[in-house]
Amino acid sequence: MNTKAYAAHSATSKLEPWKLDRRDPNPDDVSIKINYCGVCHSDIHFAENDWGMTQYPVVPGHEIIGTVTAVGSDVNNFKVGDTVGVGCLVDSCRSCPSCAQGLENYCLEGFVGTYGGIGKDGQPTYGGYSDKIVVSERFVLKIPEKLDVKSAAPLLCAGITTYSPLRHVNLSKGDTLGVVGMGGLGHIGIKLAKAMGAEVTVFTRSKHKIDEAKRNGADHVVISTDEDQMAAAAGSLNYILDTVPVDHDFNPYLRALKLDGTYIVVGQITPITQPLSAADMIFMRRSVVGSLIGGIPETQEVLDFCAEHDISCDVEMIKMQDINEGYQRMKDSDVKYRFVIDMSSI
Incomplete structure (x- = not known):
């Protein structure tokens, strides 16, 4: 045809x-x-x-x-x-x-x-x-x-890319989820997670996205370039959904996970050039996983x-x-x- x-x-x-x-x-x-x-x-x-x-x-x-x-x-x-x-x-x-x-x-x-x-x-x-x-x-x-x-x-x-890993970890009411990135994937990830009953924290480098994140349902917004805000978020989350599509350092966000927390990568498929901190994973039994659509x-x-x-x-x-x-x-x-x-x- x-x-x-x-x-x-x-x-x-x-x-x-x-x-x-x-x-x-x-x-x-x-x-x-x-x-x-x-x-x-x-x-x-x-x-x-x-x-x-x-x-x-x-x-x-x-x-x-x-x-x-x-x-x-x-x-x-x-x-x-x-x-x-x-x-x-x-x-x-x-x-x-x-x-x-x-x-x-x-x-x-x-x-x-x-x-x-x-x-x-x-x-x-x-x-x-x-x-x-x-x-x-x-x-x-x-x-x-x-x-x-x-x-x-x-x-x-964008919908299935964020939905699939949240279902895989059985995100549910009472869980805390961090979303890294406030774009096409991030904004729908917030909405899905809220519908599943989670408390959602958005990490963004841009202060102008605070209102956008909250308008989409985020409970909290952390400016990732603010050391005090990042320190306050340490050990607070069960899961993190990283939606950023370019090379970046996972380690500052990894530290926001609780014991047995899971870091889910869906955005970046290029090689990771920033070494992961083994200590941050070992001492809190954290894991890093990927998910594809x-x-x-x-x-x-x-x-x-x-x-x-x-x-x-x-x-x-x-x-x-x-x-x-x-x-x-x-x-x-x-x-x-x-x-x-x-x-x-x-």
Whole structure:
């Protein structure tokens, strides 16, 4: 199927209009007209080859909301006209122990990303900066009616990225959680944690984000550059969710954990250059763990959870033609807190 899209053709080029051919639907496929697509920092990293793995041309976008236009003969859970979502994954081996548990994000054969991956047909995958997409039923999500479709898009990445580790540690009423970073991931992490019953402390370098953090539900805000405030926070938290996407020192935040506290890294996937303090871990039996998005069942779970608790992402709508300006504004931290593209503009 001929598809209109926006693509980057090199690490230094702007995104520009491009056309690609989507595959003809298989019996288990769902064909989707894309209505909205969230903009994730990963999109920028891929477009600019920050991680050294990009194959060009690349069509970013893995926070997709759309309308079903056709279904294959073997599809049972979707029908034409349904509002659906596609997140970070469009396939996996489907048979390894991880996939059998619904943890396709940890597929032992390697999952197939919505863009920048290679499908089972040997062809590259292209993402949601396009007017349509074809995806296997197994990797399509139902969008609850109670969710606003525009603000729901980032839940498919930012939402599941913060929800999955909080569920994994069984965050619950009475727990104390620190959130490092007050951006796209951080603001939704606060909302999810509050709905789970936790007391939330936000760590930020920016004093102007104090009111923003509290408006999103934070109970406390600590300015991380203030030594007195950091000292006062020492040993106060059960968990810390670190959402910062660039290299930084974990150790000052690590000391805020209680005995048996857990430090959860979801933002930084580049090599850690700041050595971790073994003493700070050993003497309080603290642990540092990582978490990568979530599988398809858990992604459906976070959508349903947000619908039940009236949680949405704070978004700013943009046109597809303004994506390059949007990328620059994201680099400048000039968005509260996620861009969502209105794909009718393409």
